Amino acid sequence: MISSDIIRGHIDTIILKLLLERDMYGYELAGEIKTRTANKFDIREATLYSVVQRLEARELISSYTGEKSHGGQRRYYRITPLGKAYFRETIAEWKVLQDIMRAIMGDDIR
Amino acid sequence: MNRIKKFVSKLLKDYFNEQDKRELIDILSISLEEKVEDLVEQGTPVDAAVRRSIEEFGSTDDVLQAFPGKSTEFRANLVRKRRGGFLFAVFGYVVVVGLALFVNLWFRSFFKDFLWFVIVAIGTLFWPAAMLYRYRTVKK
Numbered sequence: 001m002i003s004s005d006i007i008r009g010h011i012d013t014i015i016l017k018l019l020l021e022r023d024m025y026g027y028e029l030a031g032e033i034k035t036r037t038a039n040k041f042d043i044r045e046a047t048l049y050s051v052v053q054r055l056e057a058r059e060l061i062s063s064y065t066g067e068k069s070h071g072g073q074r075r076y077y078r079i080t081p082l083g084k085a086y087f088r089e090t091i092a093e094w095k096v097l098q099d100i101m102r103a104i105m106g107d108d109i110r
Numbered sequence: 111m112n113r114i115k116k117f118v119s120k121l122l123k124d125y126f127n128e129q130d131k132r133e134l135i136d137i138l139s140i141s142l143e144e145k146v147e148d149l150v151e152q153g154t155p156v157d158a159a160v161r162r163s164i165e166e167f168g169s170t171d172d173v174l175q176a177f178p179g180k181s182t183e184f185r186a187n188l189v190r191k192r193r194g195g196f197l198f199a200v201f202g203y204v205v206v207v208g209l210a211l212f213v214n215l216w217f218r219s220f221f222k223d224f225l226w227f228v229i230v231a232i233g234t235l236f237w238p239a240a241m242l243y244r245y246r247t248v249k250k
Binding site: 009011025026027030044045046047048049050051052053054056057072074075 | 121133134137138140141142144145147148166167168169170172173175176177178
């Protein structure tokens with residue numbers, strides 16, 4: 001299991017990526033991360049929801065109250081145009097970082 | 111759901127300014143309540159769902175991880191606040207014990223040489239001691 005220390009700088013990007021695919025509510029985001037990483041990434045909900053609050057304060061995402069299918073109301077989050085632009089920028093940086101790491105590590109990370 | 115809000119408020123008690131704290135408490139509580147509702151919909155009894163949500167939620171440090179640039183600032187503010195609390199407790203202690211000592215010695219013959227201010231001095235020692243403990247736990 002990877003600790004949140006290593007991946008901390010990428011939590012924003014992970015959340016934006018998930019919200020780029022579809023709107024989600026807090027616990028749904030937590031569940032989606034667990035499922036996709038097969039529990040390899042242990043992010044505490046306290047961190048996740050706090051990052052969500054920070055992203056909303058920075059207007060990278062926005063929230064609305066929506067109906068959950070077969071359930072009550074949930075506070076859903078959606079990515080904003082600013083969030084999409086920030087996500088694209090981060091992905092470009094990520095690719096540069098990937099190239100640098102590949103160039104240095106070579107076969108060790110293939 | 112009152113239990114959830116209380117839990118989150120306690121977690122953030124010493125951190126953030128009032129407005130940020132209110133917003134964060136709201137968002138964290140809503141997300142936790144939604145988790146409880148999801149668990150209940152899946153068949154978990156309400157009490158067990160609340161307990162599980164609180165247990166799995168994480169700590170104050172986990173919240174602070176979401177604010178990497180600010181966590182040092184939050185910590186420094188807390189240390190300052192606790193040091194202030196400790197110094198105030200020491201001042202209060204000195205005033206109370208000093209007053210007791212003065213009354214005790216001034217009316218010594220009335221109290222028949224019984225030095226009861228020692229009881230006051232020991233009895234109120236818990237105040238600065240508790241404040242010192244709180245200060246040291248965050249200073250580490």
